[in-house]
Amino acid sequence: MSSRGARSLVVFVVAIHVAFLLAYTLPACFVPQRLQAWSTRIVRPLFHQRWNLFAPDPSPCHCQVEVALGDADWRPLIPGDRHYLLRRMDRPLAELIRSDVQHGDTLLRPILADAVRGLARDIARDAGPLRYRLVQHCIIDPERPADRATRITRLELPMP
Amino acid sequence: MMVPWRSIKLLQRAVNLWLFGFLFSTVGAAEWLWIHPAVPALPPPPGALSMLTHGFAYLPSEWAIVAVIFVMVLALRSVVLPNRWYFTAVQWVLFSSLVNFSWLTSTGGHQLIANVLFWMIFLPAEEPATARTEHVPLSRLVHATAGWIIRFQLLLAYAVTGIQKLTGTWWLTGDAMGIVATDTSYGPAWLAAVPWFAGLVNHAVLLFQLTFPMALWWRPARHRWMVLGLVFHLCTGIAFGIVDMALAFLAIYPIWFRTGEDHMRH
Numbered sequence: 001m002s003s004r005g006a007r008s009l010v011v012f013v014v015a016i017h018v019a020f021l022l023a024y025t026l027p028a029c030f031v032p033q034r035l036q037a038w039s040t041r042i043v044r045p046l047f048h049q050r051w052n053l054f055a056p057d058p059s060p061c062h063c064q065v066e067v068a069l070g071d072a073d074w075r076p077l078i079p080g081d082r083h084y085l086l087r088r089m090d091r092p093l094a095e096l097i098r099s100d101v102q103h104g105d106t107l108l109r110p111i112l113a114d115a116v117r118g119l120a121r122d123i124a125r126d127a128g129p130l131r132y133r134l135v136q137h138c139i140i141d142p143e144r145p146a147d148r149a150t151r152i153t154r155l156e157l158p159m160p
Numbered sequence: 161m162m163v164p165w166r167s168i169k170l171l172q173r174a175v176n177l178w179l180f181g182f183l184f185s186t187v188g189a190a191e192w193l194w195i196h197p198a199v200p201a202l203p204p205p206p207g208a209l210s211m212l213t214h215g216f217a218y219l220p221s222e223w224a225i226v227a228v229i230f231v232m233v234l235a236l237r238s239v240v241l242p243n244r245w246y247f248t249a250v251q252w253v254l255f256s257s258l259v260n261f262s263w264l265t266s267t268g269g270h271q272l273i274a275n276v277l278f279w280m281i282f283l284p285a286e287e288p289a290t291a292r293t294e295h296v297p298l299s300r301l302v303h304a305t306a307g308w309i310i311r312f313q314l315l316l317a318y319a320v321t322g323i324q325k326l327t328g329t330w331w332l333t334g335d336a337m338g339i340v341a342t343d344t345s346y347g348p349a350w351l352a353a354v355p356w357f358a359g360l361v362n363h364a365v366l367l368f369q370l371t372f373p374m375a376l377w378w379r380p381a382r383h384r385w386m387v388l389g390l391v392f393h394l395c396t397g398i399a400f401g402i403v404d405m406a407l408a409f410l411a412i413y414p415i416w417f418r419t420g421e422d423h424m425r426h
Binding site: 002003005006010017021022027030048053055057060084086087089092111114115118119121137139143145148 | 353
């Protein structure tokens with residue numbers, strides 16, 4: 001292939017790939033619905049990526065799942081002394097649960113319930129079943145983010 | 161048209177070093193992540209192609225630890241020896257499957273490395289011979305396409321995250337950084353106690369992410385913005401506990417290094 005033809009071909013392939021990635025990752029309001037559907041079909045299985053950390057806005061609530069054994073005190077589902085990758089699960093798991101709770105659903109989806117059970121598997125069960133709750137600390141005024149209101153929601157887990 | 165060989169070589173080494181380092185760091189939590197996973201795998205997206213990137217939705221989960229060790233061995237090999245496409249292909253399949261398997265621990269950095277690994281399959285293992293003919297061989301076409309897609313992948317990550325923030329409210333009012341800083345998952349809380357500084361950092365982050373793609377395109381600004389990126393990623397990585405994500409971005413920077421570009425022009 002001639003040098004000029006080769007350059008054109010490279011530009012074409014790169015442009016098509018980047019266009020599909022943009023259609024997949026940009027906010028939905030920027031992308032025609034049909035193009036977004038195509039890009040999801042092509043990009044999702046092989047090149048999945050999301051670039052919305054703290055975007056479009058950071059979460060207004062700090063949230064955490066807590067667990068209690070019988071009548072004992074509540075403690076974080078993932079204690080602070082765990083491996084960094086286990087601690088990292090705390091936030092996205094709580095966010096997913098918060099999203100369900102916001103829609104009035106305190107009975108967890110099976111996959112989230114299994115994740116909660118799996119992360120609590122090292123807690124001894126002699127004193128009875130475990131109880132779970134979602135604790136949220138939400139901002140009241142974005143200009144004074146340190147002042148936060150606390151909301152507590154009891155969680156129900158479906159039978160495994 | 162070609163991405164400089166020295167940039168490609170540095171990228172290959174940096175990505176493999178990151179792969180080895182990250183997977184080695186997971187060994188301490190192997191029982192929870194790979195051997196007896198605490199969190200079940202997500203169902204794969206529709207389509208046969210997803211079998212390549214969601215292997216552990218189909219394979220026994222106990223094999224994940226074997227994949228971790230195998231990718232680590234291949235990564236260590238590729239840090240010192242030429243990157244063979246077939247080894248990189250295996251690394252891509254296994255690493256993508258591991259990222260999707262441990263979906264609750266994955267960050268944009270892991271997704272970035274998985275995507276770059278795919279295109280690294282098509283990069284040369286050794287310095288290509290200088291072509292002196294009018295006709296461009298197919299291998300050079302493939303190398304150039306893969307190199308430029310990796311370059312654009314990095315720019316796209318910054319551009320999209322910046323644009324996503326522009327569609328919100330609090331990044332534009334300057335309140336976002338204060339909200340992040342007072343979230344006990346992140347911090348540092350002291351930042352919110354100095355509102356003017358939190359606002360300044362807020363707008364600086366937005367400006368950096370939106371200008372990064374343009375600055376890298378403009379050669380005189382390229383290395384300065386990379387230094388800003390280094391500071392940005394190390395600060396956010398340490399403050400938010402996502403050092404692996406920070407290093408993943410930095411591992412891709414070499415693909416934009418100017419080293420060798422002047423040589424290629426001549």
